[in-house]
Amino acid sequence: MACSWLSAVVDDFNPHNQWGTSRTIHLESLNAEVEISLYNKRLTILNYSFLTNEGILDLADLIENLCSKYDLGKAWGKIRRKDLELYTSQGFTAEAYIDNFFIDEDAVICAKYFGDQRKLSLTSQHNQEILDRLDLIQITGHTPELPAGYSYRIAEAQDVEVLSSLLSQVFKTYPYPIDQTYLLSTLEHTVYGLVYNPEGALVAAASAETNGEFKNAEMTDFATSPDERGKGLAPFILYNLEKVLQEHEYRTAYTIARSSSFSMNKVFKSAGYHYTGTLTNNCNISGGFEDMNVWCKSH
Structure with missing residues (x-):
């Protein structure tokens, strides 16, 4: 060499x-x-x-x-x-x-x-306990709906300020920049789904980071305000982002989700994704290195 x-x-x-x-x-x-x-x-x-x-x-x-x-x-x-x-x-x-x-x-x-x-994973036992619980979840095929008075839309340039604020509120640290300038630069290849509450405040978001060459997308950036959780906002956004991908003939959607979050992994299991493995200490998120679970769905 x-x-x-x-x-x-x-x-x-x-x-x-x-x-x-x-x-x-x-x-x-x-x-x-x-x-x-x-x-x-x-x-x-x-x-x-x-x-x-x-x-x-x-x-x-x-x-x-x-x-x-x-x-x-x-x-x-x-x-x-x-x-x-x-x-x-x-x-x-x-x-x-x-x-x-x-x-x-x-x-x-x-x-x-x-x-x-x-x-060395510090959470391998906890990770497995979550996967065992997820094995018991049945896929219902139910179409998610928003609570009365909530609204959904695809993000545009004017939304990046509140999107940045929401991500900063939810995550102590994040593997990538979440400032307004960076988020604005991603709009060409990333579709952000946003949910606003009846008062007009952004309370939940997620994105599909698209790869046009290979027709796949990473479903990521899931964030819900703490006082808005449990209302089915993340499943609703995921469902609607998938519809956008299907319209553009994308074949594969996948996510790299925090292994410690039962609720986030449940969202993907319930939506028909299947678990394919865990990435040990993969990124710096929410204050330290964490294991991440991979889930995917292919059409």
């Missing part, structure tokens, strides 16, 4: 944004795009294409050196199922999967940990 290119790429990375700094790497052996999040202490494989048999070796060396230099405890990515053996040969493990993520092929969410602390 050419150590000169490795040193140059690692030295040049220089993550300047705590949320995420990405770089595209072009070598004879591979093309790849990786992102470093200092906030989440995590490296994400965004895209990759192996051009020779050396590709996986070069990518693994790059990841190990970046994680060492920037003190990152986890590397992860959504990889094609056909490449799973290549990644496991380099110390990655499969944590979950997403049906038809690549239209013609499942994605396997693989991870490699650097240091013992990050790979």
Whole structure:
């Protein structure tokens, strides 16, 4: 392997944004795009294409050196199922999967940990207890409805101020920026569903972060004001976001939900999603690193 290119790429990375700094790497052996999040202490494989048999070796060396230099405890990515053996040969493990993520092929969410602390789940027993409770839930096919006087709409630019305020109220920390400027920048590829109460205050929100190339979407950003919970607002938003995806012929919807939240996991189980695995200490949310459950639904 050419150590000169490795040193140059690692030295040049220089993550300047705590949320995420990405770089595209072009070598004879591979093309790849990786992102470093200092906030989440995590490296994400965004895209990759192996051009020779050396590709996986070069990518693994790059990841190990970046994680060492920037003190990152986890590397992860959504990889094609056909490449799973290549990644496991380099110390990655499969944590979950997403049906038809690549239209013609499942994605396997693989991870490699650097240091013992990050790979040790502190809530595994509690996580399993929640999954056991969810096994008892029956899927009814009931169409969610809003309480009388509540209204629903898709977010537009003028809604980002109150959306940012709601997310900040609900989450002590969040894996990504939730300021107005960032939220405004996401409107081109993210559909936000909003519920307002009879007084006109935003009380619940969620989003579908779309991938037009592969026709999949991550259902995320679920937030409900504490005094508005238990009214079925999250299931209603999820149902209506799915309708938008169906209208645009999206094939797969998935979520990465906090494993400690019975109510949030229940929303997806009740909506016909199936559980595919848990991502250990995956991101910094609500004040610390948490395990996240993956649920998906494919049409």
